[in-house]
Structures are given as structure tokens and as C-alpha cells.
Amino acid sequence: xxxxxxxxxxxxxxxxxxxxxxxxxxxxxxxxxxxxxxxxxxxxxxxxxxxxxxxxxxxxxxxxxxxxxxxxxxxxxxxxxxxxxxxxxxxxxxxxxxxxxxxxxxxxxxxxxxxxxxxxxxxxxxxxxxxxxxxxxxxxxxxxxxxxxxxxxxxxxxxxxxxxxxxxxxxxxxxxxxxxxxxxxxxxxxxxxxxxxxxxxxxxxxxxxx
Numbered sequence: 001x002x003x004x005x006x007x008x009x010x011x012x013x014x015x016x017x018x019x020x021x022x023x024x025x026x027x028x029x030x031x032x033x034x035x036x037x038x039x040x041x042x043x044x045x046x047x048x049x050x051x052x053x054x055x056x057x058x059x060x061x062x063x064x065x066x067x068x069x070x071x072x073x074x075x076x077x078x079x080x081x082x083x084x085x086x087x088x089x090x091x092x093x094x095x096x097x098x099x100x101x102x103x104x105x106x107x108x109x110x111x112x113x114x115x116x117x118x119x120x121x122x123x124x125x126x127x128x129x130x131x132x133x134x135x136x137x138x139x140x141x142x143x144x145x146x147x148x149x150x151x152x153x154x155x156x157x158x159x160x161x162x163x164x165x166x167x168x169x170x171x172x173x174x175x176x177x178x179x180x181x182x183x184x185x186x187x188x189x190x191x192x193x194x195x196x197x198x199x200x201x202x203x204x205x206x207x208x209x210x
Contacts, residue, residue, distance in 0.1 A: 002154055007031070007171040010129045018169055019133025022047075027054055027165040029143040029157045030130050032122040033175045034095050034197060035150035036157045037066065037140035038165070039130060042076070048109040051139055054164040057146040063110050063139040064097055064118035064182075068131035073119050076137055078103050084185045086206045093123040095176060095197035099184040110139060120180055126171050142179070143168075152177045183207075 003014055018028050025047040028039045038055065040047035042065045052059050065076055070088050073080060077100035084098050102110070102117035111117055120140075122128060131138055142150035143157045143165075151157045154170030161168075181196035183203065190207050192200060 001166065002158065002168045002170050005031075005126050005169050005171045007124075007126060010126045010171075014169070015126075015129045015133040018130050018167060019135070021167055022130070022134035022136070022138060025050070026167065027051060028130065029154070029161060029165055029168040030127055030140075031124060031154070031169060031171045031174055032066075032127045032140075033124045034122075034178060034180050035152055035174055036143040036154065036168075037127070038143040038161070039066070039134075039138040039140050041134065042106065042110055042137045042139045045107040045109060048107050048139055051141065052109065054161055055141065055144065055146045057141065059109065060112050061146075062112040062114055062116065062118065063141050064120060065110065065137050066127065066131060066140040067119060067121050067137045068128045070121065072137050073098075073100070073121075076103055076106060076117055076119055077101060081185055083190055083207060087183065087185070087203070088121075090206050091198060092121040093128070094121070095123065095178070095180040096120065097180045097182040097194075099182060099186060099193065101186055116184070116186060118182060124175075126169060130169070150179055
């Protein structure tokens with residue numbers, strides 16, 4: 001099912017319906033400012049396994065998690081170093097994924113046995129409303145078949161995953177149409193793992209030890 005959503009004022013009843021689906025262990029595709037994500041309860045092992053199955057994603061590839069507040073980062077991460085706090089202050093919400101040491105409470109499927117978790121707070125009202133409606137952080141890799149280009153419209157999600165998931169939230173094309181930048185802050189100095197919407201030049205002033 002595809003449900004239209006107002007990007008500036010997502011209807012409460014639609015977001016509750018999607019949030020309830022997440023809590024039941026179902027998969028929900030949804031828009032962010034970068035690309036469409038495939039959401040599931042990050043603490044539900046069966047739902048996490050369903051994300052891998054729907055995408056055809058190798059289980060050796062960890063799943064990124066999205067949150068609706070900085071406070072949730074401390075629930076997901078074993079430790080949050082100073083450099084991570086600086087980056088969160090500057091780029092959360094926004095198209096930056098921080099890789100941190102994972103809390104042992106997270107299912108192994110989220111971390112793929114790496115002991116690390118990528119966390120992002122999206123700068124998108126529908127995405128934030130979905131996470132809040134679910135009341136839990138959600139895994140949110142791109143809503144595509146693994147190896148294919150990430151989708152920037154609900155139509156592309158439907159072409160990839162129609163018949164594999166129950167619900168797609170559609171608020172039109174994504175704003176940035178480029179994936180988030182990924183930075184591993186468990187290393188010193190931090191390491192950029194994937195270039196994306198935020199440039200190295202924008203990150204540089206916030207990566208130093210001072």
C-alpha cells in the first residue's frame with residue numbers, strides 16, 4: 001500500500017498507522033531528505049532479518065539506524081566520544097551517519113557482528129514523525145534491492161520492493177537525492193567511510209581533537 005503524506009504537515013493518523021506497523025514487526029518504506037529508507041524496529045530481531053530478506057542484502061553488511069533525538073544515540077551506542085558530540089551538534093538532524101561502538105542491547109543483525117552501529121537523525125519531518133510514532137529507533141537502509149541505485153521516489157521503491165513490504169509513505173521526490181556521508185568516530189582520527197551529502201571540507205573543522 002502506498003500512502004500519500006504531506007511533507008510539511010504529515011497527518012497524525014497516517015503516521016500512527018505507519019508507526020504501529022513498525023511496532024508489529026512490519027517493514028515501512030519512507031522518505032528522508034537523502035533517499036527513501038526501509039524502516040523496521042531496530043530492537044526486533046525478526047523485523048531486522050526481514051529487512052535483509054526484502055533487500056537481498058548480505059547479512060555481513062550492518063544496517064544503519066535512524067533516531068528522532070540526540071538522546072536516542074546514547075541508547076544505541078556504548079560510548080559517544082567528544083568528536084561525535086561535536087558532529088551531532090553541527091549536523092544532527094542532517095545527512096550525516098556516525099559509526100559508533102554499539103550497545104550490546106542491539107540485535108546482532110543490526111551490527112552484523114562488527115560491534116559498531118551507524119546512527120543518523122534525518123532532517124525530514126515525515127521521517128522524524130515515523131520514528132516518533134513508532135517510539136523506537138528504526139533500522140533504515142535505502143529502500144532498494146541490494147546493489148541497485150538508492151530510490152529517490154516512492155515509485156522507485158514500489159518498483160524495487162512492491163510485494164515484499166506492506167507500506168510505502170510517499171511525499172514526492174527526496175530533496176537531496178544523495179546518500180548521507182558516513183564517518184567512523186570509533187577511530188582516531190575519525191575516518192570517512194562514504195562520501196555523500198556533507199563534504200570533507202564541511203566536516204574537517206569538527207574532526208580535530210580540540
